Amino acid sequence: MTTRVMVRWILVLSSFGIGAAGVLSATNDAEFALGTPGPVPFPKDNPYSAAKAKLGHDLFFEGRMSKTGKTPCTWCHDPNRGYGDGRTISIGDPQVALNRHTPSLYNVGYATHFFWDGRSNSLEEQALFPIKHPKEMAMNLDELPGRLQKAGYEPKFEKAFGSKEITTERIAQALATFERTITENDTPFDRYTKGDKSAMSADAIAGLTLFKGKAGCVRCHGGPNFTNAMTTTGVPYANTGVYQSPVLDPDSGRMEIEKTNKLMENAFKIPSLRGVGKTYPYMHNGTLESLEEVVEFYNRGGDNGKLPKLKLSELEKKQLVEFLRNGITSDN
Ligand code: HEC
Numbered sequence: 001m002t003t004r005v006m007v008r009w010i011l012v013l014s015s016f017g018i019g020a021a022g023v024l025s026a027t028n029d030a031e032f033a034l035g036t037p038g039p040v041p042f043p044k045d046n047p048y049s050a051a052k053a054k055l056g057h058d059l060f061f062e063g064r065m066s067k068t069g070k071t072p073c074t075w076c077h078d079p080n081r082g083y084g085d086g087r088t089i090s091i092g093d094p095q096v097a098l099n100r101h102t103p104s105l106y107n108v109g110y111a112t113h114f115f116w117d118g119r120s121n122s123l124e125e126q127a128l129f130p131i132k133h134p135k136e137m138a139m140n141l142d143e144l145p146g147r148l149q150k151a152g153y154e155p156k157f158e159k160a161f162g163s164k165e166i167t168t169e170r171i172a173q174a175l176a177t178f179e180r181t182i183t184e185n186d187t188p189f190d191r192y193t194k195g196d197k198s199a200m201s202a203d204a205i206a207g208l209t210l211f212k213g214k215a216g217c218v219r220c221h222g223g224p225n226f227t228n229a230m231t232t233t234g235v236p237y238a239n240t241g242v243y244q245s246p247v248l249d250p251d252s253g254r255m256e257i258e259k260t261n262k263l264m265e266n267a268f269k270i271p272s273l274r275g276v277g278k279t280y281p282y283m284h285n286g287t288l289e290s291l292e293e294v295v296e297f298y299n300r301g302g303d304n305g306k307l308p309k310l311k312l313s314e315l316e317k318k319q320l321v322e323f324l325r326n327g328i329t330s331d332n
């Protein structure tokens with residue numbers, strides 16, 4: 001990255017309240033190094049086992065986890081849609097719209113904070129939210145173990161946990177274990193960085209160079225999961241100015257959690273970009289429909305002048321899209 005581009009980024013990031021010193025130390029390439037993530041970390045108090053992951057898988061696809069019996073996690077996190085739902089705004093069980101777009105779950109096991117505003121800190125904690133949320137699965141958690149017992153789940157809990165007892169804690173642990181197996185780590189980009197220079201097209205390779213250089217994407221979407229590069233400076237959220245629909249309630253993003261931190265107003269979690277070719281539409285409110293629109297968005301400096309304009313040529317835009325769509329997205 002040239003000095004001029006670097007200086008521009010320091011200015012931009014300073015306007016997020018990130019000290020220039022933090023940003024300067026973060027220019028250390030290693031911190032932004034793109035590559036293949038190592039094995040997914042499993043917490044000590046909920047270690048991996050195949051039986052637990054299988055139970056979590058079955059619960060993830062189980063309609064009876066919801067009040068009506070018809071809305072499993074996959075209603076919104078559909079494996080055939082990159083574990084998203086393809087909808088602009090998520091639609092819940094009583095067919096009501098939620099406020100936000102369903103995020104993909106690819107590589108969610110590496111994340112340290114969950115939801116677009118980062119309000120949850122573990123997958124175990126997160127898992128019970130959608131089950132009881134009145135607009136999502138609307139299930140009474142006290143009734144859930146009994147219902148699963150009637151559905152014949154006891155032997156599966158016994159295999160996973162050593163005894164047949166069904167508890168909401170165990171349900172959450174099994175779901176979290178399954179979610180940690182949802183990865184997108186064998187993309188053309190991964191094969192390319194491991195030495196197979198024919199794994200990516202010339203356009204995708206040029207797109208990677210843009211991603212790290214002129215387009216500056218890596219400043220936020222860094223590291224092996226293309227996310228959270230700024231965690232080291234304590235700020236994994238950013239305000240890119242994404243257009244807010246007047247139809248929905250205003251969404252102040254991270255500021256809903258950090259209520260007095262003005263810098264977090266309209267700042268959202270920096271999402272991982274792994275598998276992004278399959279997870280359209282994009283952004284916390286699903287307002288950008290295609291990767292072409294996403295690249296146009298960044299090229300014009302985000303909305304509301306939040307980011308620097310990129311001045312990409314038509315060819316460069318195409319190359320960047322190619323990298324996102326076919327470079328960091330697997331074909332399975
Ligand atoms: C009605 C649609 C819907 C259903 C059903 C649903 N989710 Fe979600 N999920 C969402 C939406 C929307 C968000 C983002 C909410 C937010 O940011 O406020 C989300 C966020 C998440 C996240 C955080 C991802 C991240 O990167 O921050 C996880 C993990 C998750 N859901 C897992 C589950 C599990 C497990 C189930 C089933 C028990 C489930 N979801 C059921 C719509 C749904």
Ligand code: HEC
Nearest residue numbers: 215216217219220238242268269270271282283284294298
């Ligand atoms: C200043 C930090 C920052 C920079 C720089 C940045 N992004 Fe983002 N990106 C974000 C944030 C924050 C979001 C989520 C915004 C929202 O939902 O409102 C996001 C969302 C996205 C999404 C949507 C992902 C999804 O699952 O919905 C894509 C694709 C994306 N960025 C690609 C890029 C590309 C390509 C570049 C470089 C041209 C780039 N980003 C530069 C912070 C950044």
